[in-house]
Amino acid sequence: xxxxxxxxxxxxxxxxxxxxxxxxxxxxxxxxxxxxxxxxxxxxxxxxxxxxxxxxxxxxxxxxxxxxxxxxxxxxxxxxxxxxxxxxxxxxxxxxxxxxxxxxxxxxxxxx
Amino acid sequence: xxxxxxxxxxxxxxxxxxxxxxxxxxxxxxxxxxxxxxxxxxxxxxxxxxxxxxxxxxxxxxxxxxxxxxxxxxxxxxxxxxxxxxxxxxxxxxxxxxxxxxxxxxxxxxxxx
Numbered sequence: 001x002x003x004x005x006x007x008x009x010x011x012x013x014x015x016x017x018x019x020x021x022x023x024x025x026x027x028x029x030x031x032x033x034x035x036x037x038x039x040x041x042x043x044x045x046x047x048x049x050x051x052x053x054x055x056x057x058x059x060x061x062x063x064x065x066x067x068x069x070x071x072x073x074x075x076x077x078x079x080x081x082x083x084x085x086x087x088x089x090x091x092x093x094x095x096x097x098x099x100x101x102x103x104x105x106x107x108x109x110x111x112x
Numbered sequence: 113x114x115x116x117x118x119x120x121x122x123x124x125x126x127x128x129x130x131x132x133x134x135x136x137x138x139x140x141x142x143x144x145x146x147x148x149x150x151x152x153x154x155x156x157x158x159x160x161x162x163x164x165x166x167x168x169x170x171x172x173x174x175x176x177x178x179x180x181x182x183x184x185x186x187x188x189x190x191x192x193x194x195x196x197x198x199x200x201x202x203x204x205x206x207x208x209x210x211x212x213x214x215x216x217x218x219x220x221x222x223x224x225x
Contacts, residue, residue, distance in 0.1 A: 004155070031211075042217035043156075043201065056212055090155055099205060100146070101213070103155030 002027065004093050004104035012110045018079040021107045025072050025093030031055070032074040033101070034066060035090040043090065049074055078109075086111045114139045116204050118216035126224055129192055133219045135185040135202035143207035147176055147187050150199045150218070159187070159200075192223045 005024040013019050025032050033048035033056075045058040049068035066076040072093075078085055088108050092101040116137045125131050137145070144163045148156035160169045162178040162185060169176050173196075175188045189196055202216035 043215050045215065048211070088153065099144070100158055100161065103157070105155050
């Protein structure tokens with residue numbers, strides 16, 4: 001059974017640009033959530049989607065947005081990038097049956 | 113307020129020694145508590161899950177305990193190995209329709225030879 005796949009794994013952007021990250025959940029999982037992790041910090045919850053609807057949202061500015069498609073794949077977008085947006089962005093899909101989170105390997109974003 | 117607090121923030125131990133990580137929570141209503149291990153630059157991986165009625169659960173050299181009365185959990189690592197160097201994250205689920213998960217800030221463990 002394939003795990004959670006995130007693309008791209010690494011990317012470099014400059015301030016003011018925008019970025020889109022992609023996440024393919026485990027087959028059959030309808031919930032996808034996104035997290036930001038800066039160096040030495042814990043996981044900060046961004047948002048969660050379930051069956052194409054945003055179910056929960058963290059305390060991030062409107063520059064951070066996401067969406068989920070009918071095949072459960074999800075994307076998150078960050079507009080007008082700031083230096084502080086440099087982080088590891090993790091996606092997780094959640095088992096409908098057990099509630100367990102399965103994380104991808106993350107997308108490491110560097111903003112110059 | 114729903115919170116999960118982990119201690120210590122960081123820990124250094126010698127290879128072969130045991131250690132215990134703590135997780136205190138104020139999440140209510142409580143559904144379950146999970147421990148995750150996160151290697152540097154990688155995604156977290158689930159170690160154990162504890163429900164309300166469970167006191168102890170083991171996964172190899174990892175043993176988690178839960179005291180639902182005091183709302184405390186611990187993760188005990190026996191005979192530590194260099195590969196145990198990682199961050200350990202405690203995550204608590206609420207038993208309601210919010211499906212919300214509350215994350216602790218993690219404990220960074222470094223095992224030295």
